[in-house]
Amino acid sequence: MTELRPARILAIETSCDETACAIVENGRALLSSVVASQMEIHARYGGVYPEVASRQHVLSVVPVVEQALAQAHLTLKDIDAIAVTQGPGLAGSLVVGMNMAKGLALGAGLPLVGVNHLEGHLYSAWVYEAGDNAPPEPQFPLMALLVSGGHTELNLMTEHLTYQRLGATLDDAAGEAFDKVARLLELGYPGGPAIQSAAEEGDAGRFNFPRAWLDGTYDFSFSGLKTAVLYETRELKKRSGHLPAHDLAASFQKAVVDVLFKKTMDAAREFGAKEILVAGGVSANRALRQAFRAQGEFPVHIPPLSLCTDNAAMIASAGYYRFALGHVSDLDIDVLPTWNLSQAA
Ligand code: KG4
Ligand code: ZN
Numbered sequence: 035m036t037e038l039r040p041a042r043i044l045a046i047e048t049s050c051d052e053t054a055c056a057i058v059e060n061g062r063a064l065l066s067s068v069v070a071s072q073m074e075i076h077a078r079y080g081g082v083y084p085e086v087a088s089r090q091h092v093l094s095v096v097p098v099v100e101q102a103l104a105q106a107h108l109t110l111k112d113i114d115a116i117a118v119t120q121g122p123g124l125a126g127s128l129v130v131g132m133n134m135a136k137g138l139a140l141g142a143g144l145p146l147v148g149v150n151h152l153e154g155h156l157y158s159a160w161v162y163e164a165g166d167n168a169p170p171e172p173q174f175p176l177m178a179l180l181v182s183g184g185h186t187e188l189n190l191m192t193e194h195l196t197y198q199r200l201g202a203t204l205d206d207a208a209g210e211a212f213d214k215v216a217r218l219l220e221l222g223y224p225g226g227p228a229i230q231s232a233a234e235e236g237d238a239g240r241f242n243f244p245r246a247w248l249d250g251t252y253d254f255s256f257s258g259l260k261t262a263v264l265y266e267t268r269e270l271k272k273r274s275g276h277l278p279a280h281d282l283a284a285s286f287q288k289a290v291v292d293v294l295f296k297k298t299m300d301a302a303r304e305f306g307a308k309e310i311l312v313a314g315g316v317s318a319n320r321a322l323r324q325a326f327r328a329q330g331e332f333p334v335h336i337p338p339l340s341l342c343t344d345n346a347a348m349i350a351s352a353g354y355y356r357f358a359l360g361h362v363s364d365l366d367i368d369v370l371p372t373w374n375l376s377q378a379a
Contacts, residue, residue, distance in 0.1 A: 038164045038358040041114035045350035046099065048131030049123025049151045053094035055102035056346035061157075061354035062171070066105035067340070067347045070094040073217020079370040081213070088263075095134045099158050102346075110142040115362070120148035122184065123373040128369035136365055138186070148363040149351040152375050155180055157355070158189070158348035167346040172335045177307035179298045180323075182314030183209035188252045189297060189306045189375060190305050197375045201252025201302055208290055208316045211244055211256035213264050215286050219244070219279045231285045236250035236284030241266060243289040252301050255283045259289055287321055295325040302332055310334045318342035 040060050047054040057068035072090045076082045105107060118135035121128055139146040156178050162169050176191040186209075187202035206214065209226055216225025220230055245261050246255040263286050270277055294316075302310050310332045314324065318339050326334045341347055356362075 035182060037334035038355075039304070041115050041354060041357055042108070042112060043115050043147070043350040043353045044099075044102065044110075044113045045057055045149070045156070045346040046095070046131040046135045047119045047151075047344060047346040047349045048091045049088075049119045049121070050344055051076055051087045052344040053098050053131075054089050054344065054346035055099045056104045056350045057102055057108060058161060058350035058354060059164065059360070061351050062168060064099060064161050064347050065164050066102045066103045066346060068098050068105065069100050069345050071189065073144060073224065079135060080217065080223050082124070084126055085122045086109055087124060088130055091127055093131035095130055099134065100340070109333060110144070110314055113142070113144060115145045115147055115307050115353065116142075117147040117149050117349050117357070119151050119349050120125060120363075120367060121151065121369055123151055125369055127281060130368075131139055132363035132369045138160065140365060144358065145362045146367070147356045147361065147372065148351045148367045149349045149356060150371055150374070150375060151349075152180055152182075152185055152187070153197075154348040154352045155182060155194070156189070158341040158345070159311045159312050159335040161337065161341055161347045161349045163199050170333070172311055173308045173333075175305065175307050176309050176311050177302035177305065177332075178311040178313070178361065180314045181208040181312070181316035183207060183213065186254050186256075186294075188301050190307065195359060195361070200305070201349060203254040203256065204235070204248075205255050206260060208256060208294065209314070211260050211290060212316065214260050215283070218264055218267050219277060221279060221283065226316060226319060228275035228295070229287055230321070232283035233321065234278050235283075236278075236280030236282070238284040238288035240281040241285035245289050245293050247293065249251070252297055254293065254297065256290065267377065275292045283336060287319070291319070291321045291325050294322060298326075299329065299331070306331070307332065312336045313342070313345045325368070336346050340348040343350075
């Protein structure tokens with residue numbers, strides 16, 4: 035691959051309930067990253083309240099950008115391009131970051147680069163803290179498992195910005211299943227971390243929940259598993275009035291991890307991948323990370339915990355490769371992308 039030109043990218047991410055800005059150099063070295071979380075506000079509603087989210091973004095976006103520049107000891111003069119999440123996400127949230135990015139690009143005379151949020155998640159695996167030793171760069175062909183609150187898909191990346199989608203969830207995303215099951219088990223919001231900590235004190239072998247293997251495909255399905263947990267929960271409540279939440283959480287988590295792990299490994303073998311990448315909010319899950327770390331067949335890239343859930347560093351990284359490879363956007367781009375990952379480049 036030809037040498038890519040050096041560039042510093044400032045990125046803004048407001049697709050859901052985090053207002054985030056980050057500055058990344060040459061796609062990998064993180065100079066600053068600020069994430070203003072609205073988690074506490076939405077916890078009251080048991081999920082993200084879109085209208086409240088977009089109003090919070092309006093309040094936070096300017097201070098968050100100022101803080102990211104200040105933390106990196108930079109001004110807009112030191113930035114080469116502005117990247118921004120173009121979607122998918124909540125339209126009312128996306129539009130706040132998009133307008134801020136357009137304003138910065140126009141005001142500072144910088145190119146604008148729209149980034150698909152899912153593409154951003156994948157690129158979180160390229161990022162490391164500036165000043166640290168650079169970890170090895172993911173090598174293509176790369177089998178990329180993306181597991182977030184809104185998406186679950188397997189993509190084969192044959193080179194930068196090039197994705198072959200092998201499969202995706204037919205119903206719930208993995209993170210969504212964690213969130214819904216956490217609600218059933220009365221473990222609170224957000225569900226992923228709550229299930230994880232409950233599971234660590236539970237017996238994963240106590241309940242044998244179904245695994246939707248969907249043989250012959252690389253698709254996923256988690257709604258049957260969620261329903262099985264629902265029925266088991268109802269039955270247990272009726273019989274004993276008590277919920278063994280730890281064992282239920284551990285058995286549920288094991289069922290999700292088993293499927294994500296095996297399907298990714300099978301796909302990596304079938305498509306001759308050199309390495310594996312796991313990203314998205316659910317990649318923060320300790321059991322999932324352990325499953326991939328414990329196998330010795332493929333080198334695996336999983337972002338540090340701070341970059342698993344939504345952040346702008348990942349948008350800056352993907353934005354860098356888009357910018358350096360000549361995919362700059364018009365200033366009138368819309369917030370809802372007209373391409374999905376496999377059409378992203
Ligand atoms: O990537 P993300 O921050 O937002 C989306 O783009 O959707 O992912 C959020 C999802 C939520 O469903 C959350 O419950 C899940 O990631 N999550 C986890 C963990 N941390 C966050 N799921 C399992 N285990 C975790 N430790
Ligand atoms: Zn996300």
